[in-house]
Amino acid sequence: QDVTLRCQHFLSPKGSVPRYFIEPWAEKVEADSGGRIKVEIYPAMQLGGKPPALYDQIRDGVIDCGWALPAYTPGRFPEAEAFELPFMTSMSAEASSKAAWEFTEKYMQERLSDIKVLAVHVHGPGVIHKKGDPITTPADFQGVKLRGPSRQANALLETLGATPVGMPVPAFPEALSKGVVDGGVIPWEIVPPLKVHELADSHTQIGGDRALYNTFFIWGMNKNTYESLPDDLKAVIDANSGLQTSADAGRAMDTGDTAGEETTASAGNTIVTMDEAAVAELRAIGDAQTEAWAAEMTSKGLDGAAMVSDAQALVAKYADN
Amino acid sequence: MTLAKTTELRVGRALTLVCRLLAYGGGVLLVSMAVITAASITGRALIFAGLSPITGDFELVEAGCAIAIFAFLPWCQLNRGNVTVDIVANALPSRLKAILGLIGDISVTVVAGLILWRIWLGFGEKFPYGSDAVRRFFGMGSKPFFPETTYELELPVWIPYAMATFGAAVFLLVSLYTVWRALNWVLAGEEP
Amino acid sequence: MTGLELALIAFALMLLAIFLRVPIAVAMFATGFIGTWIVLGRPSATLSQMKTLTYDTFSSYSLSIVPLFLLMGQFATKSGMSAALFNAASDWLGHKRGGVAMAAVGACAGFGAVCGSSLATASTMGQVALPEMRKRGYSDALSTGVLAAGGTLGILIPPSVILVIYAILTEQNIVKMFIAALVPGILAALGYMLTVAIYVRVKPGSGPVAERKPIKERFRTLWRVWPVVVIFGLVMGGIAADWNWANPGVQALFTPTEGAAVGAVATGLYGILTGGLNWRSFLDSILETAQASAMIFLIIFGAQVFNSFLAFTQAPQALAEWVTGQGFAPLTILIAMLVCYLVFGCVMDSLSMILLTIPIFFPIIEVLDFGMTPEQVAIWFGILALIVVEVGLITPPVGMNLFIINQVGRDIPISQTYRGVLPFVASDLVRVVILVAFPVLSIWFVS
Numbered sequence: 031q032d033v034t035l036r037c038q039h040f041l042s043p044k045g046s047v048p049r050y051f052i053e054p055w056a057e058k059v060e061a062d063s064g065g066r067i068k069v070e071i072y073p074a075m076q077l078g079g080k081p082p083a084l085y086d087q088i089r090d091g092v093i094d095c096g097w098a099l100p101a102y103t104p105g106r107f108p109e110a111e112a113f114e115l116p117f118m119t120s121m122s123a124e125a126s127s128k129a130a131w132e133f134t135e136k137y138m139q140e141r142l143s144d145i146k147v148l149a150v151h152v153h154g155p156g157v158i159h160k161k162g163d164p165i166t167t168p169a170d171f172q173g174v175k176l177r178g179p180s181r182q183a184n185a186l187l188e189t190l191g192a193t194p195v196g197m198p199v200p201a202f203p204e205a206l207s208k209g210v211v212d213g214g215v216i217p218w219e220i221v222p223p224l225k226v227h228e229l230a231d232s233h234t235q236i237g238g239d240r241a242l243y244n245t246f247f248i249w250g251m252n253k254n255t256y257e258s259l260p261d262d263l264k265a266v267i268d269a270n271s272g273l274q275t276s277a278d279a280g281r282a283m284d285t286g287d288t289a290g291e292e293t294t295a296s297a298g299n300t301i302v303t304m305d306e307a308a309v310a311e312l313r314a315i316g317d318a319q320t321e322a323w324a325a326e327m328t329s330k331g332l333d334g335a336a337m338v339s340d341a342q343a344l345v346a347k348y349a350d351n
Numbered sequence: 352m353t354l355a356k357t358t359e360l361r362v363g364r365a366l367t368l369v370c371r372l373l374a375y376g377g378g379v380l381l382v383s384m385a386v387i388t389a390a391s392i393t394g395r396a397l398i399f400a401g402l403s404p405i406t407g408d409f410e411l412v413e414a415g416c417a418i419a420i421f422a423f424l425p426w427c428q429l430n431r432g433n434v435t436v437d438i439v440a441n442a443l444p445s446r447l448k449a450i451l452g453l454i455g456d457i458s459v460t461v462v463a464g465l466i467l468w469r470i471w472l473g474f475g476e477k478f479p480y481g482s483d484a485v486r487r488f489f490g491m492g493s494k495p496f497f498p499e500t501t502y503e504l505e506l507p508v509w510i511p512y513a514m515a516t517f518g519a520a521v522f523l524l525v526s527l528y529t530v531w532r533a534l535n536w537v538l539a540g541e542e543p
Numbered sequence: 544m545t546g547l548e549l550a551l552i553a554f555a556l557m558l559l560a561i562f563l564r565v566p567i568a569v570a571m572f573a574t575g576f577i578g579t580w581i582v583l584g585r586p587s588a589t590l591s592q593m594k595t596l597t598y599d600t601f602s603s604y605s606l607s608i609v610p611l612f613l614l615m616g617q618f619a620t621k622s623g624m625s626a627a628l629f630n631a632a633s634d635w636l637g638h639k640r641g642g643v644a645m646a647a648v649g650a651c652a653g654f655g656a657v658c659g660s661s662l663a664t665a666s667t668m669g670q671v672a673l674p675e676m677r678k679r680g681y682s683d684a685l686s687t688g689v690l691a692a693g694g695t696l697g698i699l700i701p702p703s704v705i706l707v708i709y710a711i712l713t714e715q716n717i718v719k720m721f722i723a724a725l726v727p728g729i730l731a732a733l734g735y736m737l738t739v740a741i742y743v744r745v746k747p748g749s750g751p752v753a754e755r756k757p758i759k760e761r762f763r764t765l766w767r768v769w770p771v772v773v774i775f776g777l778v779m780g781g782i783a784a785d786w787n788w789a790n791p792g793v794q795a796l797f798t799p800t801e802g803a804a805v806g807a808v809a810t811g812l813y814g815i816l817t818g819g820l821n822w823r824s825f826l827d828s829i830l831e832t833a834q835a836s837a838m839i840f841l842i843i844f845g846a847q848v849f850n851s852f853l854a855f856t857q858a859p860q861a862l863a864e865w866v867t868g869q870g871f872a873p874l875t876i877l878i879a880m881l882v883c884y885l886v887f888g889c890v891m892d893s894l895s896m897i898l899l900t901i902p903i904f905f906p907i908i909e910v911l912d913f914g915m916t917p918e919q920v921a922i923w924f925g926i927l928a929l930i931v932v933e934v935g936l937i938t939p940p941v942g943m944n945l946f947i948i949n950q951v952g953r954d955i956p957i958s959q960t961y962r963g964v965l966p967f968v969a970s971d972l973v974r975v976v977i978l979v980a981f982p983v984l985s986i987w988f989v990s
């Protein structure tokens with residue numbers, strides 16, 4: 031073969047994104063190039079560095095491609111936070127990832143200009159996993175210690191009377207088993223790998239048509255690596271990036287979510303969905319946060335209001351199709 | 352025969368003081384981290400009594416740990432605290448052993464130089480200020496669009512980076528001195 | 544040159560540098576840096592990583608446990624708590640040959656039940672126990688050897704950082720992994736005590752026998768241990784819900800790092816209140832902590848650069864492919880993997896070994912037929928891997944625990960420590976053989 035792409039991510043190879051997106055992507059690129067591109071995937075940061083450094087590793091050419099989270103370097107990619115706002119994304123990660131791609135093209139061209147963006151995506155809706163009885167009403171949040179998923183979601187939980195405890199996802203199962211937290215908010219897809227269904231008793235899905243929070247992910251490639259490819263191989267990469275690839279990445283999360291929910295259900299745990307009245311109360315708090323975020327963006331010289339309304343419109347556009 | 356032994360000793364005394372003070376600073380930081388953590392636990396345990404954990408305790412400990420370790424590096428090198436395996440060296444004549452020690456100190460100095468150079472760049476890439484001309488003059492790398500902050504307190508990350516960079520600079524300075532010192536030990540024929 | 548060959552040459556050169564008195568951290572860093580340069584044809588990869596790698600490595604929440612426990616150990620020593628503990632151990636067990644060394648193993652095991660890190664256990668127990676053992680006439684080799692080995696109980700006895708990583712990589716239940724590690728962990732502690740007993744009989748000079756103390760005096764020294772009991776109880780009690788997996792109603796107050804912070808504060812306060820810790824000894828404690836922490840973290844940094852180089856060479860993959868390509872029987876493959884760990888363990892640190900190899904080894908092990916359920920195999924293999932990577936911490940020449948203990952007793956030549964630890968390495972190997980032969984010891988609770 032002509033080119034070897036070394037790609038790195040920080041998950042276990044069994045995670046949803048590595049299994050349902052990164053590996054199929056690599057196989058497709060290898061096949062489309064007639065075997066002239068070889069993709070090596072390094073899980074768990076084997077090539078070195080810490081997860082927050084992934085974006086810079088792609089940019090600096092430490093690796094040829096990688097999976098980066100803007101949320102790990104708060105403040106640096108403010109536009110991406112639009113898709114992490116409460117009740118912004120839809121219940122389908124696939125649809126919302128398409129919206130995220132279109133949003134990125136409009137608002138993040140300059141911000142991400144130092145890498146070749148292959149795809150951007152989000153995950154599925156967050157679910158509250160808890161020991162003991164499920165949370166069904168906003169009042170149930172009172173005094174509950176929850177591993178919070180993001181700053182925006184944590185603020186929301188805190189407003190409801192819960193105590194958000196900050197910790198990395200891998201620390202969650204141990205904290206849950208020891209009672210350092212009573213529960214936590216994570217999507218279904220990471221429930222089986224962390225064995226949360228064996229540690230928690232009840233699982234509350236936030237009802238409605240929008241997700242409590244989300245995380246923005248970038249699947250990107252080093253610019254020089256891309257530029258140095260011959261035109262036909264560049265075309266292979268181009269054909270495996272963009273709107274459709276973003277949708278593929280989002281669908282990987284959806285696939286994982288379905289599996290996670292099935293595993294949990296078959297373990298006999300309680301799964302409930304919060305009713306509309308309760309969700310409406312949560313969304314009112316979320317809307318106030320979204321407004322505050324837009325104002326903060328405006329103070330940074332970005333068009334916060336436009337970003338919010340565009341993101342909402344894009345999510346609606348793809349969610350309703 | 353030695354190389355400006357008196358000056359070397361004088362510089363050594365001055366650097367000992369600097370390293371000590373820096374290490375004390377790091378130690379005080381470490382103690383504060385412990386106290387903050389203990390206070391946060393107390394707050395968390397007494398939520399029912401209206402107390403609460405300290406916001407951002409996690410990231411304060413992380414940043415504090417990094418700054419403290421950078422503050423500790425010079426003191427460690429000044430005392431030749433970076434572990435070496437002396438099995439072979441102990442069987443050699445004392446001057447040869449001193450030469451190996453000199454090589455060790457030189458190697459630490461090279462690494463210290465690399466660390467300082469790179470963390471300065473890392474600092475530059477977190478530091479959102481300065482005109483392009485100024486930044487180019489100081490070799491500060493690409494300027495970020497927006498400053499990266501910590502997660503909960505939204506503290507700009509360049510601040511702990513700046514403190515770490517200072518520790519790295521003293522580490523290089525001390526390493527350079529230890530090379531001089533080791534050279535004098537070689538010239539004197541043995542390590543004291 | 545294949546990646547495997549390059550890795551082997553790099554190993555050899557690194558060992559050469561280490562034996563020529565180049566600091567371990569620098570030897571690992573330089574080999575990794577130059578090796579990556581050769582693999583990629585450019586130095587920029589490591590250089591780019593280094594913009595954030597030092598800071599990110601040092602600003603680790605889970606590693607902050609190391610300086611905090613070091614500080615606690617210093618405070619405990621300066622305020623006389625360690626002396627009280629070992630006076631009691633000596634009065635009660637000193638008349639038995641090797642009694643105090645066995646007590647030290649017990650203390651390490653107790654500490655290991657609280658703390659999930661070998662480095663933290665070795666550094667704390669080293670500071671607390673090493674001066675006391677030497678004071679009582681134990682040989683340098685035995686004192687440092689037993690404490691380096693005892694330090695691995697931090698990982699071998701649950702909770703354990705390595706097991707958490709393993710559980711995540713292989714999608715196992717962390718609580719079950721911890722339960723599985725219990726019996727092997729206790730076996731480890733008993734094995735070390737047995738090793739001490741044999742050691743002092745083979746080399747009677749290494750462990751003295753004190754005269755038997757009258758019972759009244761024994762109780763008097765035992766009474767002085769109460770601050771240790773209180774503070775240990777506080778730290779242990781806070782993290783203790785580890786032991787309440789089966790009864791989740793009991794809540795833990797804090798994580799291990801937080802426990803270290805509480806321990807340091809409580810020991811410091813005790814020292815100040817009793818006057819054992821004055822301004823001068825406080826500053827001394829800081830300097831001691833500074834030196835040991837800087838040394839440990841610089842090695843961790845060097846190890847990261849080295850491990851990243853190994854990943855770039857794909858040597859572990861090549862080795863794994865070779866092992867599986869031989870058409871060996873399942874048990875032979877398992878043993879071959881364990882031997883790989885032992886070999887890599889001579890020069891690598893345990894966490895990196897797990898991260899590098901489990902994604903390669905586990906899928907192979909998973910499909911082999913050992914006559915057990917997949918979950919049982921996963922748990923069993925996890926325990927075995929845990930033990931063999933931990934052996935790496937005490938196998939010469941690169942063994943983090945050896946360096947930590949040697950750092951505490953700075954005047955002891957490392958060769959003494961190397962010599963003293965070998966019997967304990969042997970005890971580890973015997974235990975591995977037992978656990979391979981009797982999987983039930985690891986999986987008794989999952990039928």
Ligand code: NA
Binds near residue numbers: 655
């Ligand atoms: Na432990």
Ligand code: NA
Binds near residue numbers: 940
């Ligand atoms: Na070793």
